[in-house]
Amino acid sequence: MAHAAGKQGPKIVSKSSAGGTGAAGAGGGPPIMPLASPLMGKKKKPFLGMPAPLGYVPGLGRGATGFTTRSDIGPARDANDPVDDRHAPPGKRTVGDQMKKNQDDDDEDLNDTNYDEFNGYAGSLFSSGPYEKDDEEADAIYAALDKRMDERRKERRELREKEEIEKYRMERPKIQQQFSDLKRKLSEVSEEEWLSIPEVGDARNKRQRNPRYEKLTPVPDSFFSKHLQTGENHTTVDPLQGLGGLNTPYPGSMTPGTGELDMRKIGQARNTLMDMRLSQVSDSVSGQTVVDPKGYLTDLNSMIPTHGGDISDIKKARLLLKSVRETNPHHPPAWIASARLEEVTGKLQVARNLIMKGTEMCPKSEDVWLEAARLQPGDTAKAVVAQAVRHLPGSVRIYIRAAELETDIRAKKRVLRKALENVSKSVRLWKTAVELEEPEDARIMLSRAVECCPTSVELWLALARLETYENARRVLNKARENIPTDRHIWITAAKLEEANSNTQMVDKIIDRAITSLRANGVEINREQWIQVCSCGFVVILTS
Template sequence: MASAAAKQPSKNATKGSAGAGGGAAAGGAAVPLASPLMGGLNKKKKPFLGMPAPLGYVPGLGRGATGFTTRSDIGPARDANDPVDDRHAPPGKRTVGDQMKKNQDDDDEDLNDTNYDEFNGYAGSLFSSGPYEKDDEEADAIYAALDKRMDERRKERRELREKEEIEKYRMERPKIQQQFSDLKRKLAEVTEEEWLSIPDVGDARNKRQRNPRYEKLTPVPDSFFAKHLQTGDNHTTVDPRQGQFGGLNTPFPGGLNTPYPGGMTPGAGELDMRKIGQARNTLMDMRLSQVSDSVSGQTVVDPKGYLTDLNSMIPTHGGDISDIKKARLLLKSVRETNPHHPPAWIASARLEEVTGKLQVARNLIMKGTEMCPKSEDVWLEAARLQPGDTAKAVVAQAVRHLPQSVRIYIRAAELETDIRAKKRVLRKALENVSKSVRLWKTAVELEEPEDARIMLSRAVECCPTSVELWLALARLETYENARRVLNKARENIPTDRHIWITAAKLEEANGNTQMVEKIIDRAITSLRANGVEINREQWIQDAEECDKAGSVATCQAVIRAVIGIGIEEEDCKHTWMEDAESCVAHNALECARAIYAHALQVFPSKKSVWLRAAYFEKSHGTRESLEALLQRAVAHCPKAEVLWLMGAKSKWLAGDVPAARSILALAFQANPNSEEIWLAAVKLESENNEYERARKLLAKARSSAPTARVFMKSVKLEWVLGNIAAAQELCSEALKHYEDFPKLWMMKGQIEEQSENMDKAREAYNQGVRLTHREVQLNLECFLNVRLGQLTRIPSMKSFSFISTGILWAEAVFLEARPQRKTKSVDALKKCEHDPHVLLAVAKLFWSERKITKAREWFLRTVKIEPDLGDAWAFFYKFELQHGTEEQQEEVKKRCENAEPRHGELWCTESKHILNWQKKIGEILVLVAVKIKNTF
């Protein structure tokens, strides 16, 4: 019992220890249990007391206890294997001072606007004071990766936007050098005399500024030199210890003639008078040369030679010396590391060549040939660097090492100057390399036709898969032999289309045009059978080449064979029209004609296709081809008035008025009440002075097709013929039916003005203002007040909301002062990029600045965008009259006549004038150009 009792406290002590230090035990720390016998000896503080609890510690966890969380806890209880948690800082490291300091930092928070963050506010992150855990770090890494990924996705778009913003900023605020770029370009117009008359820039600094180490020098007078020349003195130096005039202040009694004591000779401290005189003469010569060079007509500088000399002074390399040394060391290391690496030797030689050390480069590359004797590039570089005969010797060595190298043989032939020697080299090369197409072609080019034919016969035997050799042989053979050659070529190369096309061109050249279509059809079938895809664009390109070579039948056959390949039915019309325009742009007119012909066969009732084909024939064909096409067109599209009118006009321009009348008669049958045909017939008769026939036609038109235009033409005919009373009567009758037609009111007012009835003219204009719609009212109101001289009653510009913005911008350009016009024109182009009035204003601006080339470019751009603007043609013609040649003037006039412009303020002033009603387009152009005064 005693022993049991003695053991009991020990057991309880063990439990107590386990209970008190269970955390350590549970945490895995080995803590030795204290024995009762050692209680009095171990008085020191326990090592685990006051230490932080291990991560995830839960009291009693080892004895079955479970963790729980209360409101006072910062976070949930964790297991021992949970990740690190720094939220529970050690007690010893959290002091009252730290807490006070934290509170003080919070009170001293910087609330300045510069410290404000849009996301975090003034105080930064809300949770920045808390612990930073590993899961926070992982989350931040994920978010950073996402941000990086999203930034990469937006990078291209952001860079493009930044580039556009920079370009916009540079356009609005150009650099100084950009602002003066036009002035720099003007330097090209400076003549040689103006350039040489530019005065030299002098040095405006005073003498002390030009020479910081200024020393006052007293020149030696001429009397000094004259004195000693008379005495025959041979001394040419002056001792600085002596006086200026020889005997003064000199320690020697003999003056200048006294010898130097102790055999002393003139030293560094003495002045050489002879050299001073030579320097003075040299300086005088330089000044005289400068003065004579600045005088007109006495220049001693050759401008061309001067520039040549400057070019000779340009260094042969643009790199720094240190960079060259580094490159030289690097290449040396590469050569030593791998001496059999050809690019290292080539790069080393070229480096020395660039730096001007040609001999070193030659030595290096020859060393490279020794180390890399099988490198074709090294031998070619060596031959390039070596001069003349040495290069031939190098190539001979290269041939011995590389007897199958085609490039070396070609280089050997290039080094020969005699044709016979070249032939000899190439024939020797063909003995060793008979399969090289390049060698055969080079050799054949040097031969005469008969010898070339013989060589090509051998060449196609050695290289049967070369299309070029077969075709070259076919060109040199006779017709029958060429057919045999092409048949053999097709047998050897069944997948090449050029052989078939050449065969078709051969048949066409010998008059067998009926075989051309068959050959092209067989070609398509054979190539498809051999697995060749028919590329439509390639075949059209081949057809264009045939067209340019004069093989019309072949090109048309190719177009017909491939024009419909690979195109959906609904896209045929649009695609074919684009193909025709492309052929016209490439100057392949026969190809375009073939495309239009095929399209008309497929779409015979399409008015738009007939019109395109007619316009093509009008621009690029003959009158006969146009009329033949129009005859077929009206047969398929009888309701197309424009086709009838084009045919009648073509006959009229050719002088065949009866044929034009017959065409219009047929047009009347197809279109009985067509206003356009009636007016065309009236114009035909009036232009040919058949006024009675024109009156009868207008009378019939007023009865069968009474339109406003028919009445207007009737009034105008009587007006221009001088029948004022009949014109007034017809105008009154027309206004009863068409009182909202503004031109009738304007014509009535003008007729009354011509009769000097100003009150009736004002009444006509006022009635027109009341009875027409808003836009025409403004026009009539301005017309009325301008005609009657009441300029103050013209409506304000704000009322003209219907006017083209380009017209206003064009007027605004020339309302600015001259220095601001260019800026205004840039703004106008930004707002109205393709407006013809703005483009015309820019052309006139360049014209006013005497920039002839740019002005001509902008005039061409204007008439191309809007050929119906007569003012543009008139200004263009006026410009060419002043600055162009006769050919350019005639070209503008011809293009204007073809365009037939009808609009433009200045143009309509002349074309609508009563006295000019029978004048042609070219005559109106001359009248408008004469009245233009380039005071802009």
């Protein structure tokens, strides 16, 4: 039955040949308009009772459309129901027989369109025949052949499939693999941090989400010139001028006069000054800039605000550093200064991104790597230092920074020992490593240190302090052989004898020291001897 949605009121209904309502225009000719109801009006409408025009669909004008229900097309038919054709041959007089015949015809499609010269028919010609034992044996033979051929290529196929899967996963990794390192850090997130995560989405309207920012445009010179010519020299309107003529703010002789300032000349002077500045920084022959990029960095201290300064100064400094980076991208101070500028202004993430870009452009710069390690947080800083060690395996400062990042004493010792394997000639590394050891281990390490750095007075003296009296004398004698021009070794030897109550050897050691130092061309003035005496050791000067 055809239904049409409409408002309350009189409806126009089409008649069907079956006596009921149906789809618009379905059977029995065009629909007939019914007679008007008495409620529709006293005056009879002229079109009532007339046949509907050709192509008329009731309710179409107000948007109503017809639809079909199950009662219109009748119930579903059973397989045992007879067909409509009363003259159908036996075996085809029920709906099930007709459907079975159509299915058989589809299975055995022997049409020319289903035939290929090479492969023959797409289907089997004997599919409708009986399936005998010979057919079963033939199918088993073909299946065995297929299985045998498949096993021959199985190993190669599996290897190829494995390589394709690995290649595909490398090119398109799963989201779970991409964020696996970040998911491990989720265990460190506290409950308060979870609760402080904002909700996804923005419920504000479009105008609030995309606010229109104010655009400030400089006032042209013609505006000031026009007002000066008309006797006005103010860029803003005085509130008192809006009170009317009776309250003029400048009565009588106090009325301002017409200015004689020519704004056009000011603009010309400004352009002339700009041309002079450009000519100073450009080459008169080829037009290339002759500004030294390092010269920009010398004025950074005066341009970068240390606290909340002027925004224009920050923008100028940022623009200046950007030009330096673009002019000479392999200049490490430019990247360091840019990162520190962003750090001062509070943009720590921007500073980190800039300094990491600097490590890519200047991988052999020790200062850039140290600055990157300073800006990064704990674990990330360790990764940065590890990457720096790969680029600069001989940098002492990077190894010291790596040891400072470690919180465990064992980890610090491990880092310093690894550093001493690569840089065994560094006195600073030896001193830092010895400070972390116990006295016995420090003595053993200093014995190795003086072998690697025989010209370091500090290492020799430190080893002598940890040795016994006899061993300390041997250590100081070796130190004098390696460094005959240093007075501190002689003074330490004299202090050693004095501490062990051997005062007779003190004067002899001092006399030998003066003789040896003069023989090696070392001059010790009075101030240096006074400095030695101020430390608590009395020296008898002999002429």
